[in-house]
Amino acid sequence: MNIFIFSSFLLLLLVNQNGYQIDAKEYCNFFKGSWVFDETYPLYNSSQCPFIEHVFNCQRNGRPDHNYLKYRWQPQGCHLKSFCGYGFLNKFRNKSIMFVGDSLTRDQYQSFLCMIYTSVPGNRYTQKREGDISTVTFLDYGLEVKLDRNLYLVDMVREDIGTVLKLDSVANKASKWLQNDVLIFNTFAWWGRKGNRKPWDFVRFRNNTMEDMDRTVAFKLGLYTWIWWVEHFIDPAKTRVFFQTVSPAHYNGREWDDPNSKNCGGETEPVLGSEYPGSLPPALGVQKRIIGTIKTKVKLLDITHLSQFRKDAHPTVYGEFGKSGMDCLHWCVAGVTDTWNEILYNLLL
Numbered sequence: 633m634n635i636f637i638f639s640s641f642l643l644l645l646l647v648n649q650n651g652y653q654i655d656a657k658e659y660c661n662f663f664k665g666s667w668v669f670d671e672t673y674p675l676y677n678s679s680q681c682p683f684i685e686h687v688f689n690c691q692r693n694g695r696p697d698h699n700y701l702k703y704r705w706q707p708q709g710c711h712l713k714s715f716c717g718y719g720f721l722n723k724f725r726n727k728s729i730m731f732v733g734d735s736l737t738r739d740q741y742q743s744f745l746c747m748i749y750t751s752v753p754g755n756r757y758t759q760k761r762e763g764d765i766s767t768v769t770f771l772d773y774g775l776e777v778k779l780d781r782n783l784y785l786v787d788m789v790r791e792d793i794g795t796v797l798k799l800d801s802v803a804n805k806a807s808k809w810l811q812n813d814v815l816i817f818n819t820f821a822w823w824g825r826k827g828n829r830k831p832w833d834f835v836r837f838r839n840n841t842m843e844d845m846d847r848t849v850a851f852k853l854g855l856y857t858w859i860w861w862v863e864h865f866i867d868p869a870k871t872r873v874f875f876q877t878v879s880p881a882h883y884n885g886r887e888w889d890d891p892n893s894k895n896c897g898g899e900t901e902p903v904l905g906s907e908y909p910g911s912l913p914p915a916l917g918v919q920k921r922i923i924g925t926i927k928t929k930v931k932l933l934d935i936t937h938l939s940q941f942r943k944d945a946h947p948t949v950y951g952e953f954g955k956s957g958m959d960c961l962h963w964c965v966a967g968v969t970d971t972w973n974e975i976l977y978n979l980l981l
Contacts (some may be wrong), residue, residue, distance in 0.1 A: 660710035662975045663934040666906045667941055670704040674966035675715060675974075681746035681965075683768070687952035688739055690964035695950040697900050700964065705938055705971045708906065712974050713981065717751020720977065726774035728811065733818030734783050736879045739962050740816075741766075741779040743969035744976075748777070765808065778812065780805060783822040783831065786854045794833030796841065799853040802861045810865060816933070816976065817858070818876040820915055821961070823851045851915065855922045866929050874976065875923050876933040878913045882943040882960040886910075896946045896960035903941040912936060931979060935972050942968045 678684055678691050686693065705712065731741040745768055749755050756771040764781040782805060787798040809815055822831070824847055834841050837853055866873055885893025887910030888903050903909070916936050923930055943960075945968045951959035963969050 660707055662707050662712065662978060663938055664906070665705060665707040665938065666904065667703040667902045667938075668706045669699075669702055671702060673704050674701040675970050676746050676750035676966060678746070678966050680750055681742075683742045683745040683749065684965045685738070685742065687735075687959070687962060688742060688947065688965040690947050690950040690967075693947070693950040693954070695948075695964070699900055700902075700942075700944045701966055703902055703942075705974070712978050715747055715751065715974055715977050717748055717755075720980075721748065721752065721770060721773040721775055723980075724773070724775050724813070727813040728776040728778065729814040729816075730778040730780060730809065730812040731816045731818075732780040732782050732785065732805075732809065733816075733876070734781075734821050735962060736821060737816070737818045737876070738779060738781065739965065740818075740876070740969045740972050741777070743965050743967075744973045745777060746965065747970060747973055748775075780808065783819065784854055785817060785819045785858045788832055793841075795831065797832040797835045797850075799835060799837040799850060800857050802857060806861055806865065810871070812871065814872045814874075814980065816874045816876060818879075819854070819858075820851075820878050820919070823847055823854075823915075848918070852918060852922065855919065859922060859926055862929055863926055868929050872980070873930045874933050874979070875919070875930050876972070877919050877936045878916050879961075879963075880913060880936055880940045882946060883958075887940075888943055895948075895958050896943050897948045897958055899944040899946075899948075902944050908937065908940045910940065912940075933972065933976060933979075935975070938971065939963075939968055 678689060684692075691698075729744075731737045731744070748770065749757065758769045758771060760767050766779045766781075768777050769775070770777075784797060785802060787801040787804045789796055789798060789804065825831075826844075834843060835845055835850060836842070837845075862873060882888070882896040882899070883894075885891055885895070889909045893899070913936065920932065920934075923932055942963075945963055947959040947962055947964055949955045949958060950964070951957065951962060953959070
């Protein structure tokens with residue numbers, strides 16, 4: 633038999649058996665597909681999860697609709713393996729997983745905790761926070777799940793002149809990152825903040841201290857500094873590293889071909905199909921080019937495109953600020969961040 637025909641037949645057999653590939657991550661692009669309505673979703677009842685903060689807890693905050701909870705991400709040509717809490721807890725017994733990033737990482741972190749906690753009845757845990765690092769330990773398995781609240785990944789330090797963003801240093805947190813078996817990094821949302829909305833007074837690169845600089849350049853320099861740290865300190869045999877791409881916001885209905893919509897408020901359904909009308913954020917290209925330089929050490933969690941479809945899944949007025957604000961940046965928990973974690977789970981298998 634022709635070797636190409638035999639290989640194609642074998643791949644088809646692997647795809648069809650039990651509805652997914654035996655090793656799906658070898659053949660499947662988890663990040664291309666569409667959202668399908670699934671009555672078995674969500675993966676858990678948010679009222680039964682003790683980890684969800686007010687800003688993400690849309691159901692507790694009074695959101696009246698529920699259909700946004702019922703959509704499952706379906707990759708093209710394969711299926712995501714269903715999350716198994718028992719299996720995951722046993723596989724990562726006595727291990728440590730850390731999420732590092734801003735409030736969108738916190739969004740994902742709380743989703744991840746909920747998925748683990750609700751999957752095993754009587755799942756005992758402890759919580760603690762030391763500085764910017766929160767830790768939940770699942771006692772019966774010794775698994776630690778941590779969050780490092782870190783806006784830029786590079787250091788931000790207090791000096792006599794004020795708060796300085798150091799684009800060429802990650803020294804303050806790097807030693808704590810290396811204590812973990814799995815690391816999931818994210819940064820983007822804060823790089824564009826200016827005026828009183830930025831948390832630093834000066835930015836520094838190679839002993840040059842400035843009041844400000846081109847933010848795209850600063851973003852690139854910060855990512856290259858993080859890449860340098862990964863290249864020099866990460867041993868892939870000991871630590872698995874993921875970098876999560878830009879999480880899209882929905883503040884302009886023209887992006888999803890609805891010019892009458894000013895924002896995500898009142899949206900109750902995703903954009904259906906496999907093509908999103910709007911363009912990808914320019915920052916995504918920056919991230920992919922830079923992270924791609926060390927792809928043997930970092931796996932890209934490319935959640936941008938799949939999340940663009942979900943204009944329906946933000947807190948809107950059921951978030952941190954209630955009716956006085958419109959949150960089209962963060963995500964309800966349960967919701968889209970569960971899918972990010974389902975993909976992460978499949979990549980960790």
